Amino acid sequence: MGFAGESVEIIGYVDLRTTFGEGESLKTIVVKYIVVDARSSYNIILRRPTLNGLGAVTSTAHLCMKYPLEDGHVGVVKGDQVTAKKCYEDSLRNKGAERRKAPEDLRCNFLDLDPRSLSKDEEEWRPKLAEEVKEVQVGGEPCQKVRIGTTLSREMEEELKCTLRKNLDVFAWSAKDMPRIDPNFICHRLAIDPMAKVVQQRKRKMSVEKQKVVQEETHKLVKAEFIREVKYPTWLANVVMVKKPSRKWRMCTNYTDLNKVCPKDSYPLPSIDQLVDNASGYDLLSFMDAYSGYNQIRMHLEDEEKTAFMTDKANYCYRVMAFGLRNAGATFQRLMDKVFKSLIGRTIEVYVDDMVVKSTKEEDHQDNLNNVFDLLRRHDIKLNPEKCSFGVQAGKFLGFMLTRRGIEVNPEKCKAIMDMRSPVDAKEVQKLTGRIASLIRFLSCSADKNLPFFQ
Numbered sequence: 408m409g410f411a412g413e414s415v416e417i418i419g420y421v422d423l424r425t426t427f428g429e430g431e432s433l434k435t436i437v438v439k440y441i442v443v444d445a446r447s448s449y450n451i452i453l454r455r456p457t458l459n460g461l462g463a464v465t466s467t468a469h470l471c472m473k474y475p476l477e478d479g480h481v482g483v484v485k486g487d488q489v490t491a492k493k494c495y496e497d498s499l500r501n502k503g504a505e506r507r508k509a510p511e512d513l514r515c516n517f518l519d520l521d522p523r524s525l526s527k528d529e530e531e532w533r534p535k536l537a538e539e540v541k542e543v544q545v546g547g548e549p550c551q552k553v554r555i556g557t558t559l560s561r562e563m564e565e566e567l568k569c570t571l572r573k574n575l576d577v578f579a580w581s582a583k584d585m586p587r588i589d590p591n592f593i594c595h596r597l598a599i600d601p602m603a604k605v606v607q608q609r610k611r612k613m614s615v616e617k618q619k620v621v622q623e624e625t626h627k628l629v630k631a632e633f634i635r636e637v638k639y640p641t642w643l644a645n646v647v648m649v650k651k652p653s654r655k656w657r658m659c660t661n662y663t664d665l666n667k668v669c670p671k672d673s674y675p676l677p678s679i680d681q682l683v684d685n686a687s688g689y690d691l692l693s694f695m696d697a698y699s700g701y702n703q704i705r706m707h708l709e710d711e712e713k714t715a716f717m718t719d720k721a722n723y724c725y726r727v728m729a730f731g732l733r734n735a736g737a738t739f740q741r742l743m744d745k746v747f748k749s750l751i752g753r754t755i756e757v758y759v760d761d762m763v764v765k766s767t768k769e770e771d772h773q774d775n776l777n778n779v780f781d782l783l784r785r786h787d788i789k790l791n792p793e794k795c796s797f798g799v800q801a802g803k804f805l806g807f808m809l810t811r812r813g814i815e816v817n818p819e820k821c822k823a824i825m826d827m828r829s830p831v832d833a834k835e836v837q838k839l840t841g842r843i844a845s846l847i848r849f850l851s852c853s854a855d856k857n858l859p860f861f862q
Contacts, residue, residue: 432482579789582631603668640715700760
């Protein structure tokens with residue numbers, strides 16, 4: 408955005424030795440300038456990095472700037488009051504002109520643009536998708552494939568493939584490849600209040616379609632040794648079927664009554680904002696996800712039968728930590744903090760079962776991955792190869808787009824706005840201004856930007 412709120416083109420960057428003051432107040436530093444093609448009364452605008460490099464203290468009330476000199480004295484630069492007033496008035500005049508011609512500006516009609524018709528310069532403002540990845544074979548079986556970035560050099564790609572082949576055992580290609588974590592290291596306890604009343608829920612009726620899916624899911628869980636049949640359970644819960652966005656069914660267990668009598672584990676989860684900030688701006692990233700994360704932690708033997716749930720054929724209980732249990736997230740975060748305590752913040756960021764390995768230099772990425780793989784192997788934690796991508800420069804982490812340039816807009820989050828078309832009648836304009844009103848706290852100078860719609 409330009410000085411008057413208009414769209415401007417950035418021509419480039421230039422580093423110039425810049426001298427401040429005159430006479431005994433001379434001081435020269437190197438300043439990085441952004442060169443833009445814009446109409447303005449100002450020739451140069453100094454931002455905080457330059458003022459910090461100069462060590463300057465400014466006073467707009469006195470139109471004066473002071474900064475330390477090498478000989479210990481203080482340099483002074485005074486502004487001209489007449490020139491400052493003229494520049495301010497010109498900037499207000501330019502902004503008013505921009506408002507009047509705003510309907511002709513490209514920004515007012517960008518919603519009708521077809522991305523395929525945009526020039527390279529016009530496309531810069533559009534959110535970028537995550538980097539493309541490709542599948543590579545790393546094992547002898549056809550299913551043993553992982554995804555790696557497409558921007559790697561040939562040498563880096565071969566090194567990464569070699570690293571992944573050496574650490575093939577940290578991936579779980581199916582549920583039977585999960586040995587599960589040693590319960591002496593960590594296991595999940597319910598800590599139910601001993602005075603709590605035992606609850607056995609009434610059986611709910613299900614449609615034939617849902618009953619069939621429940622039978623298939625329980626068969627898979629029994630085969631993977633995640634659940635076992637139980638007789639004479641004290642606590643008993645119903646199965647709830649939830650439809651996924653892919654139109655398939657997900658089997659959940661209604662642990663509402665059980666969770667009510669379990670005390671809350673106040674183990675602190677990491678701040679998502681801080682994790683995202685810490686993981687952005689790195690040259691190379693690898694995104695990893697645990698295979699059926701919660702199911703890698705065992706339930707405490709005394710609490711297994713309390714997780715019992717009913718089906719049409721039999722009652723089962725979980726041998727592993729089930730989704731839907733209170734404090735399950737805290738238990739898994741405690742595990743990851745214990746496993747990666749020496750690496751968190753330096754080469755890896757972890758939020759429950761989501762991990763991102765980061766490297767400032769591309770040549771260090773293999774060593775960082777090997778350190779993570781060694782810890783995963785030591786504690787029998789398995790990764791899901793379908794949800795992992797290695798050696799990429801951009802990707803999604805906790806709903807944010809991480810790139811070597813920093814944090815960027817996730818296209819999926821703004822898809823509704825990107826796909827909107829410009830209003831064609833008064834009624835559609837009213838709908839648009841209503842939607843904008845709900846987002847007003849995210850928009851600076853929203854009244855100026857929305858003036859064409861109001862008119």
